[in-house]
Amino acid sequence: MRSIAIINQKGGVGKTTTAVNVSAALARSGQRVCLVDMDPQAHATLHLGLALSEEDPSVYHVLTGDASLADVRQQVEENLWLVPAHLDLAAAEMELAGEVGRELILRDKLAADAEAFDYLIIDCPPSLGVLTLNALTTVNEVFLPLQPHFLALHGVSKLLKTIQIVAQRLNPKLRLSGVVLCMYESNTRLAAEVSRDVSEFFEGQQSRGWSDVRFYQTRIRRNVRLAEAPSFGTSIFDYAPTSNGAEDYANLAREVLGLAPERAEEQLEPAMREG
Numbered sequence: 001m002r003s004i005a006i007i008n009q010k011g012g013v014g015k016t017t018t019a020v021n022v023s024a025a026l027a028r029s030g031q032r033v034c035l036v037d038m039d040p041q042a043h044a045t046l047h048l049g050l051a052l053s054e055e056d057p058s059v060y061h062v063l064t065g066d067a068s069l070a071d072v073r074q075q076v077e078e079n080l081w082l083v084p085a086h087l088d089l090a091a092a093e094m095e096l097a098g099e100v101g102r103e104l105i106l107r108d109k110l111a112a113d114a115e116a117f118d119y120l121i122i123d124c125p126p127s128l129g130v131l132t133l134n135a136l137t138t139v140n141e142v143f144l145p146l147q148p149h150f151l152a153l154h155g156v157s158k159l160l161k162t163i164q165i166v167a168q169r170l171n172p173k174l175r176l177s178g179v180v181l182c183m184y185e186s187n188t189r190l191a192a193e194v195s196r197d198v199s200e201f202f203e204g205q206q207s208r209g210w211s212d213v214r215f216y217q218t219r220i221r222r223n224v225r226l227a228e229a230p231s232f233g234t235s236i237f238d239y240a241p242t243s244n245g246a247e248d249y250a251n252l253a254r255e256v257l258g259l260a261p262e263r264a265e266e267q268l269e270p271a272m273r274e275g
């Protein structure tokens with residue numbers, strides 16, 4: 001099983017949109033996918049059409065109580081299962097404060113889980129607290145979504161450092177495996193420039209032990225359909241299957257699977273189109 005946490009401690013960069021739509025794309029290509037919503041905002045849960053009340057079993061009960069993953073997991077589409085979140089997950093951080101081994105709870109619950117999946121994907125909150133730590137000790141891979149603006153790389157060094165420490169102390173298999181640009185404005189010079197900076201930044205990191213990082217060719221273009229889909233409670237593939245958003249996430253999922261993306265003309269950078 002591949003296990004991937006989608007992390008960026010900045011909010012609004014496209015984590016949840018990527019977690020939900022990559023999960024849905026992988027499920028549609030026949031992979032059995034379990035998506036875990038680790039964000040108290042429960043955006044991934046809402047995006048997939050579930051609205052829980054406090055009593056409903058959720059990831060909160062997995063982290064703070066006796067619930068197993070199977071107790072709270074729900075199938076939301078063919079091949080796609082969700083471990084949902086509710087706002088009460090925000091309290092977990094405090095409730096677990098005195099607990100020994102609190103950053104290893106999800107890992108242990110996953111080890112006790114009998115169900116087999118091809119992909120485990122975790123949508124993380126915009127912080128590096130105990131919820132994100134539980135994700136980092138559970139997975140083998142981190143995906144980093146970046147929004148191509150001027151401060152895109154701000155804070156990334158801190159995230160890399162956190163990954164390194166968790167890898168050293170708690171989870172030796174952990175590595176940053178993918179970087180993906182989200183909300184890409186394909187016809188702006190800034191996007192092309194930031195894209196180049198990001199690429200250079202990670203080339204520079206490779207000499208420091210980040211040799212496996214893959215900068216995905218597929219850029220997720222800004223597409224209003226992606227922003228509309230959550231309010232219909234479905235992935236982009238049900239809501240707008242012919243949109244750029246659906247095309248981009250299908251392509252990204254192809255790359256995640258190790259296949260070549262089917263690149264569209266608009267994905268090319270302006271400099272490349274002009275010259």
Ligand code: ADP
Pocket residue numbers: 010011012013014015016017018043126182183184220221222223224226227228230
């Ligand atoms: P995060 O999980 O990092 O906070 P989200 O995935 O929730 O980020 O995205 C932030 C907002 O931007 C959401 O309203 C989402 O619908 C919207 N959004 C995400 N990706 C795109 C995109 N490619 N084009 C347009 N809107 C997007």
Ligand code: MG
Pocket residue numbers: 015016017039043124
């Ligand atoms: Mg989110």
